[in-house]
Amino acid sequence: MPQYSPAELRRLKRESKQRAFDLAAELGVSEGALVAAEVGHGATRIDATLGRLIPAVETLGEVMALTRNRSCVIEKVGTYGEFHDGDHAAMTLTDEIDLRMFPRYFRHAFSVETENDHGISRSIQVFDATGSAIHKVHLRANSNLEAYEALKRDLALDDQSDEIAFEPAAEVEGAKSALDRVDTLREEWARMSDTHQFNTLVRRLKMNRLGAYRIAGAPHVRPLDVSAVQAMFDRMLADGLRTMLFVGNQGCIEIHSGPIHSLNPMGPWINVMDPRFNLHLRGDHVAEVWAVDKPTKRGPAISVEAFDAEGALIFQAFTQRAEKGGDPDAWAQMVADLPVLAEAAE
Template identity: 45%
Template sequence: MNADRATPQAIRQARTDNPTMRERDLAQQLGVSEAEFVAAYCGISSTRISARIEEFLMDLEGLGEVMALTRNESAVHEKIGVYDKPIAGKAAVLLLGEQIDLRIFHKQWVHGFAVEKTDGETIRRSLQFFDAAGEAVHKIHLRPASNLEAYEALVAKLRLADQSQEVELQALPKTEVKTREIAESDVENLRARWNQMKDVHEFVGILRALELTRHQAIQAIGEDYAWQLDTGSATTMLEQVAEAKVPIMCFIGNRGCIQIHGGPIENIKLMGPWANILDETFHMHLRTDHIAEVWAVRRPTKDGPLTSVEAYDADGEMIIQFFGKRVEGNAEREDWRNIAEQLPRLMRNAA
């Protein structure tokens, strides 16, 4: 461990001194990663486990009902359900359950812990996974209905010999935000490829081929395909789809996992900078003060155009993305498209 970083003992003392502070916030205050914070309790309330999801993918359904949590710096996605319908692939692992829907980029899963916290007479158990830099990529929280026996068997199966209270971290390169001016030929190439899309998943390949970021592409493509909205439009959209009972898809992700909700939303609560969805099996928390830009984006597909609403931070990184929920092979819902198209556009200052 770097001599300048807080020791496991110092981390535990800080927790004792700040019993009500969120661990993620306390870790940031101490200048350590969340993985280092959790590791400081190895042998006390946490256990090092393998983070290789291919080793335990087929065991997750046995846990029964749990809560899946994926977050980035600006948004949190919490979903209650069962880890069923897994599909293992070379680049990604998919969970395609009715409730828990994940895209897992397993090469980013480096550190794993089983964590048990005592809250009064209640023991809260979770499996927590982190990338090489110690940033959380995904967490699985047990619930009262979870299968405790299956959980204990899984922890025993995945337990590592190394149970030290320190972790070796590796700095990960920050996603490069390209600042070069896009040439007219680049825009023509982008529009030509965009016009030929048959599936929204082809978009990532287009960006890779043209060496563009997602943010660059939507800025350059033209207002027939992407138009900038007022920064409050994400909240406006949530309120409107809840009122109209329009089922949506909500994507929140990080470098190691994307978590998806598909269905209607009901209870929207605005609390300070946070916009929250507080439904029975789905909670979402969005820091609206982190939103620098909101865009409506239209992509061609074999089923007709699909419209998304996307929020970006000041670095051009996508925070959250929404689509109307639909079944593959069907056209986009008109009620969703109408809401997206009628959201207030950004009012630019007149020259």
């Protein structure tokens, strides 16, 4: 990885018109390194412990919550609340800000202030040990600035160095299958009563999500053509389907629940640009799409799931529950209508 001093990174950042994620990739450094370089120049290192950080974020009022992976960005406007801490997993559960967070990945956090044409933008940005962005909170015009100043003061670390020894990023784990255990996979899949049992099942069988999908077969999974992603969003918009879209990374998953009201394609991007919900998806990154059917006590949980060429999960889409306004039957029919992978249809 190239070595740049914090001063060099600050200069390169100011000379560039790229977003930090893209500039970091071009320079061969982590996004976290770009932010760390700003410590003392608009950024402050703060405590990343969820039990301190999220309650402080709750005091900010209305903000924009952003979570991303390499291929998809989700942005939701709302207020943080209903925080449930935990050693292995934590949650924020409001109607608009719905997060699943995994504390061991919340390693480095910063309050960040940046001057732009509209004044000063303020954000809270969290990174994992490799400097990959886990979650960001962007203040809005009506956010509570006094609470932000209190957060910055109360959570500031003693160590305000502008250099951090980030760990090398690990390669994406590709699909892991175990053909000798496929019968067990299918039998136990059919007996599931909750979607959360799936992860436990595949781990016990020494597989992972994508590896299991590749060998499970009908009626559990159906391979779809990559065009199914655009077709799904088109139908969601046209039919007003109330869905749950899960987008995230290893440290944080952000969920949109409800319909979408716009689709704005731009080059390879599929964009939802609703007033309080934005989604930016690189359609050209989608390499595999699966329709997945998992049994639960409430009935089948049918999802559409997209993966990139390296096997990383990009997003998952489910229907909202009927009691939340969803239409499981309409969702199931929409998924059944999506284009199947040509090889599977032969």
